Amino acid sequence: xxxxxxxxxxxxxxxxxxxxxxxxxxxxxxxxxxxxxxxxxxxxxxxxxxxxxxxxxxxxxxxxxxxxxxxxxxxxxxxxxxxxxxxxxxxxxxxxxxxxxxxxxxxxxxxxxxxxxxxxxxxxxxxxxxxxxxxxxxxxxxxxxxxxxxxxxxxxxxxxxxxxxxxxxxxxxxxxxxxxxxxxxxxxxxxxxxxxxxxxxxxxxxxxxxxxxxxxxxxxxxxxxxxxxxxxxxxxxxxxxxxxxxxxxxxxxxxxxxxxxxxxxxxxxxxxxxxxxxxxxxxxxxxxxxxxxxxxxxxxxxxxxxxxxxxxxxxxxxxxxxxxxxxxxxxxxxxxxxxxxxxxxxxxxxxxxxxxxxxxxxxxxxxxxxxxxxxxxxxxxxxxxxxxxxxxxxxxxxxxxxxxxxxxxxxxxxxxxxxxxxxxxxxxxxxxxxxxxxxxxxxxxxxxxxxxxxxxxxxxxxxxxxxxxxxxxxxxxxxxxxxxxxxxxxxxxxxxxxxxxxxxxxxxxxxxxxxxxxxxxxxxxxxxxxxxxxxxxxxxxxxxxxxxxxxxxxxxxxxxxxxxxxxxxxxxxxxxxxxxxxxxxxxxxxxxxxxxxxxxxxx
Amino acid sequence: xxxxxxxxxxxxxxxxxxxxxxxxxxxxxxxxxxxxxxxxxxxxxxxxxxxxxxxxxxxxxxxxxxxxxxxxxxxxxxxxxxxxxxxxxxxxxxxxxxxxxxxxxxxxxxxxxxxxxxxxxxxxxxxxxxxxxxxxxxxxxxxxxxxxxxxxxxxxxxxxxxxxxxxxxxxxxxxxxxxxxxxxxxxxx
Numbered sequence: 001x002x003x004x005x006x007x008x009x010x011x012x013x014x015x016x017x018x019x020x021x022x023x024x025x026x027x028x029x030x031x032x033x034x035x036x037x038x039x040x041x042x043x044x045x046x047x048x049x050x051x052x053x054x055x056x057x058x059x060x061x062x063x064x065x066x067x068x069x070x071x072x073x074x075x076x077x078x079x080x081x082x083x084x085x086x087x088x089x090x091x092x093x094x095x096x097x098x099x100x101x102x103x104x105x106x107x108x109x110x111x112x113x114x115x116x117x118x119x120x121x122x123x124x125x126x127x128x129x130x131x132x133x134x135x136x137x138x139x140x141x142x143x144x145x146x147x148x149x150x151x152x153x154x155x156x157x158x159x160x161x162x163x164x165x166x167x168x169x170x171x172x173x174x175x176x177x178x179x180x181x182x183x184x185x186x187x188x189x190x191x192x193x194x195x196x197x198x199x200x201x202x203x204x205x206x207x208x209x210x211x212x213x214x215x216x217x218x219x220x221x222x223x224x225x226x227x228x229x230x231x232x233x234x235x236x237x238x239x240x241x242x243x244x245x246x247x248x249x250x251x252x253x254x255x256x257x258x259x260x261x262x263x264x265x266x267x268x269x270x271x272x273x274x275x276x277x278x279x280x281x282x283x284x285x286x287x288x289x290x291x292x293x294x295x296x297x298x299x300x301x302x303x304x305x306x307x308x309x310x311x312x313x314x315x316x317x318x319x320x321x322x323x324x325x326x327x328x329x330x331x332x333x334x335x336x337x338x339x340x341x342x343x344x345x346x347x348x349x350x351x352x353x354x355x356x357x358x359x360x361x362x363x364x365x366x367x368x369x370x371x372x373x374x375x376x377x378x379x380x381x382x383x384x385x386x387x388x389x390x391x392x393x394x395x396x397x398x399x400x401x402x403x404x405x406x407x408x409x410x411x412x413x414x415x416x417x418x419x420x421x422x423x424x425x426x427x428x429x430x431x432x433x434x435x436x437x438x439x440x441x442x443x444x445x446x447x448x449x450x451x452x453x454x455x456x457x458x459x460x461x462x463x464x465x466x467x468x469x470x471x472x473x474x475x476x477x478x479x480x481x482x483x484x485x486x487x488x489x490x491x492x493x494x495x496x497x498x499x500x501x502x503x504x505x506x507x508x509x510x511x512x513x514x515x516x517x518x519x520x521x522x523x524x525x526x527x528x529x530x531x532x533x534x535x536x537x538x539x540x541x542x543x544x545x546x547x548x549x550x551x552x553x554x555x556x557x558x559x560x561x562x563x564x565x566x567x568x569x570x571x572x573x574x575x576x577x578x579x580x581x582x583x584x585x586x587x588x589x590x591x592x593x594x595x596x597x598x599x600x601x602x603x
Numbered sequence: 604x605x606x607x608x609x610x611x612x613x614x615x616x617x618x619x620x621x622x623x624x625x626x627x628x629x630x631x632x633x634x635x636x637x638x639x640x641x642x643x644x645x646x647x648x649x650x651x652x653x654x655x656x657x658x659x660x661x662x663x664x665x666x667x668x669x670x671x672x673x674x675x676x677x678x679x680x681x682x683x684x685x686x687x688x689x690x691x692x693x694x695x696x697x698x699x700x701x702x703x704x705x706x707x708x709x710x711x712x713x714x715x716x717x718x719x720x721x722x723x724x725x726x727x728x729x730x731x732x733x734x735x736x737x738x739x740x741x742x743x744x745x746x747x748x749x750x751x752x753x754x755x756x757x758x759x760x761x762x763x764x765x766x767x768x769x770x771x772x773x774x775x776x777x778x779x780x781x782x783x784x785x786x787x788x789x790x791x792x
Contacts, residue, residue: 137617206628214621218614244624248632255730256639263719265726267643283648283722288639295635 039139040565045124052117059108069093071517073499098498099168106171114304123236129556132221137214148204152197159193167194175268179260182274202247209240223575230579235310238338246299253292294345302341308445312398318552319395320387323580326379333372350418359418366416393467397448408437429489432482440478459562460541466533477523650723655711661704668697669777698743724791
């Protein structure tokens with residue numbers, strides 16, 4: 001039970017949910033109940049963040065190590081054998097183990113870092129604080145959400161250490177490769193563990209999502225109408241809706257796949273010969289799995305991206321000391337993206353034998369996403385335009401997000417065309433596109449969020465100098481790593497190839513591959529510096545003395561510097577205005593809690 | 604507290620709201636499975652399945668249990684606690700009976716040589732009905748907890764929210780079952 005949930009006449013917009021909650025405001029908290037099995041949304045957010053950081057180091061390290069081999073295919077690195085054992089016999093990564101590494105890199109970063117680590121962290125931290133609630137609608141489910149994620153993490157982690165190695169069928173787990181044990185070492189126990197881990201992960205993200213939706217719609221403080229919500233909250237709302245509606249479909253696909261693997265059904269298998277042995281399965285459809293997977297898989301892209309968009313909107317507005325440009329347009333475009341996200345999944349399947357007419361419908365819907373995306377970019381740029389910009393590390397990362405979103409989004413127009421996709425599919429162009437627009441851009445949104453809300457999380461600042469170094473190296477590095485991959489892809493270099501030396505048609509980029517490898521090592525080192533900054537600053541960072549260090553309007557800055565469980569010591573503040581009254585009537589900022597004055601101009 | 608709740612707007616309780624969102628989410632899972640069924644029924648070597656008659660008995664049982672839980676909710680609201688306890692117990696027994704009947708149905712299918720081998724509606728039936736049964740078991744556990752609370756509870760609870768949430772969920776698994784049976788009758792045959 002959560003504590004200290006005072007109900008005052010001033011907070012009557014809250015329904016009387018706290019009847020069954022006990023009052024024990026001054027209860028002694030034990031270490032376990034405060035830091036481990038905590039029901040405080042802020043602590044749960046931090047748990048998601050720190051688990052996400054651990055995963056990001058693992059997933060990032062994998063990419064650096066296989067990049068080493070990609071850049072120098074003829075060399076052997078004793079360190080690879082030390083780390084991977086027989087996966088890199090004689091210091092060279094084996095092709096099979098390369099697939100395992102790529103699979104885990106994708107799975108870990110897409111799901112464990114950018115889904116749980118990003119939206120898990122900031123939805124938990126920001127929703128109650130910014131809407132004016134003491135905690136989530138159900139703190140218990142919220143805690144379970146983290147612990148299911150933790151269990152999923154343990155299962156996935158354990159698959160790295162088993163004898164046959166982790167799943168190696170790609171993060172998309174396409175059958176038949178993932179459905180047949182004979183297909184390779186990675187398709188043995190590793191894939192079962194992958195499926196179980198993902199099932200747990202889906203439960204975690206559903207429990208979280210249910211809570212976010214219910215909290216945003218039901219627990220807003222008095223005066224906090226939906227159109228007075230800060231944009232991160234709207235973004236988290238749409239993220240949760242996407243997750244709640246799309247993750248169950250992946251779950252059904254995973255269940256059918258588990259049946260195919262373990263009980264001999266043929267949902268996805270048909271007419272297969274492995275090593276001369278004819279398998280009895282018939283009547284299954286491998287394409288069916290792709291439909292089930294991408295029905296989640298595409299919304300998943302927006303599950304990753306929308307929280308970053310929301311936080312960037314907030315951070316840009318606060319730090320350019322200007323109201324967000326086009327608040328309603330921002331909502332509308334978020335909504336449009338949310339709807340379109342469900343209608344474009346087959347653009348991942350243009351070359352699977354999809355009916356070309358159906359393909360052209362998906363081309364049209366895919367290209368339509370450019371409209372809301374362009375609206376958002378326009379609004380971010382106009383928010384910055386002639387602003388009184390404070391270049392904090394958070395601002396820089398937010399601006400970097402906009403830059404990456406533009407460059408990554410433009411290449412999406414190429415890939416969204418089914419005819420061009422025939423040439424570009426499965427090339428490095430695709431790798432470059434989604435890493436920039438989804439991977440790096442969302443990471444930038446996440447970094448922006450961490451730098452901006454770190455004072456709220458820990459009552460201390462992150463070191464800014466390290467922050468600036470972190471930003472510039474990551475920004476330049478990201479473009480140096482991924483920009484050349486577009487050229488490689490246009491020239492026909494396929495993705496998923498460990499050693500390209502044997503193919504004269506696309507082995508012309510050895511020096512480019514070396515450069516990419518060197519830069520990715522540097523960028524990874526700088527991320528470790530950020531991790532150091534993060535943990536060092538938790539304990540030794542400069543202390544926050546001003547409860548509202550950024551001069552922001554939103555409610556989280558009306559709480560004490562280190563808020564306890566329940567967030568506000570007295571009553572929950574009432575809200576009288578939207579959150580973006582910056583530079584209004586000659587005033588730098590007007591918090592949401594300030595009543596609208598008589599002579600005040602309308603925004 | 605009392606005045607506060609009187610001033611409170613007529614808004615859905617967050618737990619009930621959460622349940623409705625969860626129901627939407629579960630529907631997506633079953634929609635995914637049944638659309639996979641439709642896609643696959645157009646493939647080669649598809650074999651339709653005839654539902655064993657025992658599933659009609661289980662349909663009747665779960666429909667009756669839906670009625671008993673509604674009556675339980677009503678008697679809780681009228682503070683007729685002994686009647687409430689009897690009705691929750693009846694619902695529990697019916698729920699467990701439903702699970703047993705499903706198990707018997709599965710056995711009847713298995714005896715007809717409809718196994719996991721080959722391709723056809725039978726495989727889907729095991730997965731979809733099995734998942735549905737898991738959700739009923741979840742409901743049974745929730746009811747069991749409430750049943751024990753109704754006897755053992757040291758504090759008196761007057762909030763009807765938990766029983767309302769449980770009843771809504773129970774109706775959901777009931778309606779879901781009817782949808783699945785109709786689906787298998789029309790598309791599966």
